[in-house]
Amino acid sequence: DAKTTQPNSMESNEEEPVHLPCNHSTISGTDYIHWYRQLPSQGPEYVIHGLTSNVNNRMASLAIAEDRKSSTLILHRATLRDAAVYYCILRDVGDYGGSQGNLIFGKGTKLSVKP
Amino acid sequence: DAGVTQSPTHLIKTRGQQVTLRCSPKSGHDTVSWYQQALGQGPQFIFQYYEEEERQRGNFPDRFSGHQFPNYSSELNVNALLLGDSALYLCASSLPALLSGANVLTFGAGSRLTVL
Numbered sequence: 001d002a003k004t005t006q007p008n009s010m011e012s013n014e015e016e017p018v019h020l021p022c023n024h025s026t027i028s029g030t031d032y033i034h035w036y037r038q039l040p041s042q043g044p045e046y047v048i049h050g051l052t053s054n055v056n057n058r059m060a061s062l063a064i065a066e067d068r069k070s071s072t073l074i075l076h077r078a079t080l081r082d083a084a085v086y087y088c089i090l091r092d093v094g095d096y097g098g099s100q101g102n103l104i105f106g107k108g109t110k111l112s113v114k115p
Numbered sequence: 116d117a118g119v120t121q122s123p124t125h126l127i128k129t130r131g132q133q134v135t136l137r138c139s140p141k142s143g144h145d146t147v148s149w150y151q152q153a154l155g156q157g158p159q160f161i162f163q164y165y166e167e168e169e170r171q172r173g174n175f176p177d178r179f180s181g182h183q184f185p186n187y188s189s190e191l192n193v194n195a196l197l198l199g200d201s202a203l204y205l206c207a208s209s210l211p212a213l214l215s216g217a218n219v220l221t222f223g224a225g226s227r228l229t230v231l
Contacts, residue, residue, distance in 0.1 A: 034219075043119075043205050043222030044158065087157060091218050102148070102171055103220065105157030 004088045009110045012078045020073040020109055022088030027068050032091045034103070035062065035073050037084040044087065044105075047073065083113045117142065119223035121206050127229045128196050136191045136226045140208030144221065147189040149181060150205040152225070158205055164189055193228075201230045 005023040012018040024033065035047040048055055048062045050071075055062040061074040075082055087108040120139045128134050140147050146165045150158035160173035164183035178194045187208075193200055204227075207220040 032218075036220075041224075043207070043224050044220075045222065046219050049219065085157075102160045102163060102173070103158075104160070105150075107155075107157055 003104075004090060004106055006086070006088050006106065006109045008107065009112065011112045011114065012075075012082075014080060014113055014115050015077050018075040018078045018082070018111065018113075020075075020086050020088075020111065021070065022072070023070045024088070024090055025069045027090055028092065030092050033062065033064060033068075033071050034089045034091050035060070036087045036089065036103075036105075037082075038087070038108070039081075039084045047086070049091075078111075078113045080113050080115060083111055085110050119206055119208050119221050121204075121223035121226050123226055124224070125227045125229075127231060129231050130196055130198060132196050132230075133192065133194045134196060134228060136193075136204050136206075136228070138189045138191070138206030138208075138223060140187050140189070140206075141221045144208035144210055145187050146209045147183060147187065148207045148209075148220065149189070149191045150207065150222075151175070152203040152205060154202075161191070196230045198230050201228060203227050 032049050032051050034049040036044040037047050038044045048057055048060050050062045050064055063072045085108040087105050089103050118141050122137045148163040149161040151161055152158040161175050161179055162172040163170050167183045180192045183189045203225040205222050205225045207222045209220050
């Protein structure tokens with residue numbers, strides 16, 4: 001799987017938007033971009049994923065660059081509960097059955113939210 | 116709707132002992148994966164089970180073994196424990212292979228293992 005690069009940490013103020021960047025310059029055409037987050041003392045939690053187009057769900061938005069070499073996770077109004085480590089992961093979904101579940105996590109971005 | 120449940124939540128063992136961790140996948144999921152997360156690091160893939168067989172394995176020694184039961188639940192066994200095995204062990208489940216599209220995983224809260 002291709003690798004991703006994220007800042008080690010970021011800070012945000014409560015109720016302000018947060019833009020979490022991720023670089024993936026070696027992304028292949030069949031790689032989906034996934035974001036998971038891990039709250040303190042919990043397992044990782046799925047946030048959002050996309051392939052080429054920008055995506056929105058109830059948790060966040062995912063903006064994908066036109067060349068797909070970078071993406072940004074957008075939290076529209078950060079809350080204290082959004083303080084977590086955010087992981088950007090590439091997944092090749094071309095191979096079913098055999099490689100499902102094999103997410104390659106980096107160290108992620110630790111997001112701190114100030115009241 | 117119960118998510119992924121893991122037991123025990125915490126346990127302490129001594130070097131050389133053996134440990135068994137258990138996982139029940141989310142309802143409707145049939146694929147189970149295990150991850151090890153050392154303090155301050157991202158999770159590392161151990162192995163994945165589907166249809167009661169180990170389908171893929173990460174870079175972990177044979178001391179780490181597993182099993183999947185007909186009801187899709189799973190166990191992770193670690194033999195001859197080392198101090199370095201102290202970590203949070205995470206179980207994740209996902210939908211059937213041909214239906215999951217982009218392979219979204221649901222994780223449990225983990226089992227915290229301390230080896231003394």
